[in-house]
Amino acid sequence: MGELGRIHQLVFPLFGHTAAINLEVVVMTWIVMAALIVFGYLSARKRDILPRPIQVVGELFVGQLYGLTEDALDKEGARTYGPLIVALFLFLLFSNWLGIIPHLEEPTKDLNTPLSLGLMGFAIAHYAGIRSKGFKAYASEYFAPIFFMMPLNVIGELAKIVSISFRLFGNIMGGSIIILVVSYLTYNLVLPPFLYAFFGLFVGTIQAFVFTMLTVVYISVQVK
Amino acid sequence: MGLGAVGAAIGEGYTAAQANLAVSRNSDISGDIFKNMLVGQAVAESASIFALVIAILLLFLDVPGVSYLKAAALFGAGICMGFGAIGSGIGSGFPGGQTCTGISRQPAVSSRLTTNMLIGSAVCQTPAIFSMVVALILMFMDFGQAPLQPTWAALVGAGLSTGLAAIGSGYGGGLAAGASCEGVARQPETTGQVTTTMLVGQAVAQTPSIFGLLVSFILLFRSFPESSSLAAAMALLAAGISTGFGGIGPGIGNGMAAEGGVRWVSRNVEKAGELMRIMLVGQAVSQSTAIYAMVVSLVLIFVV
Numbered sequence: 001m002g003e004l005g006r007i008h009q010l011v012f013p014l015f016g017h018t019a020a021i022n023l024e025v026v027v028m029t030w031i032v033m034a035a036l037i038v039f040g041y042l043s044a045r046k047r048d049i050l051p052r053p054i055q056v057v058g059e060l061f062v063g064q065l066y067g068l069t070e071d072a073l074d075k076e077g078a079r080t081y082g083p084l085i086v087a088l089f090l091f092l093l094f095s096n097w098l099g100i101i102p103h104l105e106e107p108t109k110d111l112n113t114p115l116s117l118g119l120m121g122f123a124i125a126h127y128a129g130i131r132s133k134g135f136k137a138y139a140s141e142y143f144a145p146i147f148f149m150m151p152l153n154v155i156g157e158l159a160k161i162v163s164i165s166f167r168l169f170g171n172i173m174g175g176s177i178i179i180l181v182v183s184y185l186t187y188n189l190v191l192p193p194f195l196y197a198f199f200g201l202f203v204g205t206i207q208a209f210v211f212t213m214l215t216v217v218y219i220s221v222q223v224k
Numbered sequence: 225m226g227l228g229a230v231g232a233a234i235g236e237g238y239t240a241a242q243a244n245l246a247v248s249r250n251s252d253i254s255g256d257i258f259k260n261m262l263v264g265q266a267v268a269e270s271a272s273i274f275a276l277v278i279a280i281l282l283l284f285l286d287v288p289g290v291s292y293l294k295a296a297a298l299f300g301a302g303i304c305m306g307f308g309a310i311g312s313g314i315g316s317g318f319p320g321g322q323t324c325t326g327i328s329r330q331p332a333v334s335s336r337l338t339t340n341m342l343i344g345s346a347v348c349q350t351p352a353i354f355s356m357v358v359a360l361i362l363m364f365m366d367f368g369q370a371p372l373q374p375t376w377a378a379l380v381g382a383g384l385s386t387g388l389a390a391i392g393s394g395y396g397g398g399l400a401a402g403a404s405c406e407g408v409a410r411q412p413e414t415t416g417q418v419t420t421t422m423l424v425g426q427a428v429a430q431t432p433s434i435f436g437l438l439v440s441f442i443l444l445f446r447s448f449p450e451s452s453s454l455a456a457a458m459a460l461l462a463a464g465i466s467t468g469f470g471g472i473g474p475g476i477g478n479g480m481a482a483e484g485g486v487r488w489v490s491r492n493v494e495k496a497g498e499l500m501r502i503m504l505v506g507q508a509v510s511q512s513t514a515i516y517a518m519v520v521s522l523v524l525i526f527v528v
Contacts, residue, residue, distance in 0.1 A: 068420065071417075071496065071497050072497060072500075152512065152515070152516075155515055155519065156508065156511075156512060156515055159431070159435070159511075159515050159518070162434070162435070162438060163428075163430075163431040163434045163435070166434045166437060166438060167350075167427060167430060167431075167434055170350075170353070170354050170357065170434065170437055171350060171353065173357065174353040174354060174356065174357040175353070177356075177357055177360055178274075178353070178356060178357075181277070181281075181360060182277070185277070198346075202346060203346065206343060206346065206347060206423065209423065210347075210423050210424070210427045213420065213423065213424050213427075214424065214427060214428075217424060217500070217504060220497075220501070221501065221504060221505075224501070
């Protein structure tokens with residue numbers, strides 16, 4: 001039971017902003033950022049026509065994500081938002097994978113991280129919308145079918161932030177809670193490595209991708 | 225647990241039926257189809273395994289100092305997981321079934337189909353994972369000091385909200401995943417586009433269950449003042465029921481929109497961007513009812 005008692009401490013930082021927990025998240029975020037900088041430095045250090053393995057990995061990420069951004073926006077948009085999208089995906093991917101290393105925790109397990117990333121995507125999408133359409137056309141969209149639909153349209157836009165950030169948070173936190181409970185029930189035998197592979201690597205990758213794609217899609221809905 | 229088993233049984237039955245169809249169409253590769261059916265069923269079963277874990281915990285957990293409040297929390301946990309497993313169980317049956325049919329049609333791409341099926345049905349499990357999280361919080365959180373009178377309703381409401389809302393999202397996500405497996409079998413070279421559309425469609429179809437999770441969290445972590453009037457308790461219970469039932473329809477509906485989007489992306493891949501935009505607009509409109517339900521719940525929690 002002692003092991004399981006830790007569950008609510010995993011959950012409690014939600015509302016009570018205890019500094020100790022947030023400090024941990026900040027440190028984990030720094031670890032992710034440091035890993036990203038190292039990865040970026042290594043993959044771009046000796047660029048060559050005949051790339052070394054790590055350069056291939058870097059080019060693969062950048063190329064694929066630029067392609068996806070070009071599909072949703074166009075070439076011009078991909079040049080503007082591509083770096084943002086690649087950085088967002090790599091940050092989320094490294095964050096979600098961090099949990100498989102013992103003693104480290106995913107920064108995305110704390111609601112504050114996905115929420116701030118969701119707010120960032122929201123602000124960028126609306127800024128892009130205003131810049132490409134002009135403020136008048138942008139504002140008139142809120143009165144779209146009839147004028148009194150305005151409050152519901154606003155709530156619908158705000159609900160996007162809630163849904164995008166809670167999706168990531170719920171999946172990552174749910175995975176870690178399930179791993180904790182099952183490890184306790186099976187006395188840490190056999191099952192946990194498979195669960196880490198499923199929830200950490202597999203679900204973590206999918207959710208990082210989904211978060212990134214939804215940010216792209218929100219931008220493209222606002223721009224067009 | 226009982227409720228959770230219903231969903232998994234329907235999902236597995238669907239997979240098995242499609243597998244039979246597939247074997248009769250192309251009986252040379254029945255071994256492959258059979259193998260794939262078992263993998264698909266195993267994934268569909270994981271929702272009911274979640275329910276089983278919760279049920280076992282409920283049975284063997286020794287709760288110190290049994291109070292009515294804890295009883296309400298455990299009741300809520302059981303309901304939440306039971307309902308939550310239905311949708312995901314049925315939903316992840318669809319990709320399994322469509323993959324079996326697809327393998328019989330195009331045996332060459334069977335490994336790609338299986339990968340696609342695994343991604344699709346793993347995302348289908350998300351609503352079940354949400355309900356399991358709420359169930360575990362309900363079981364292990366200490367509600368010792370909270371006043372009994374309105375809090376019991378908040379706890380049961382929290383279970384109902386996530387549990388019911390997960391039905392629609394799980395089912396809807398399954399529709400999208402099924403269509404994508406069909407699409408991969410039809411046009412294997414469109415796999416990347418089809419999988420991307422499926423993931424975005426499923427993610428949006430999950431939004432109602434995320435609203436359910438949000439309302440559950442508010443009900444769980446907000447401390448309510450003690451009041452003996454029935455209205456306060458009923459308002460909290462109704463808040464959970466509102467978001468829960470309100471999420472079923474939009475979840476299924478969004479899944480249908482995603483299904484249509486994915487199916488036509490696989491047929492007409494040049495128009496993938498446009499199809500995805502239309503799918504998203506349609507989903508946003510059909511989701512508005514879930515948002516209304518959530519607004520009603522929030523008003524019930526914070527105003528009444």
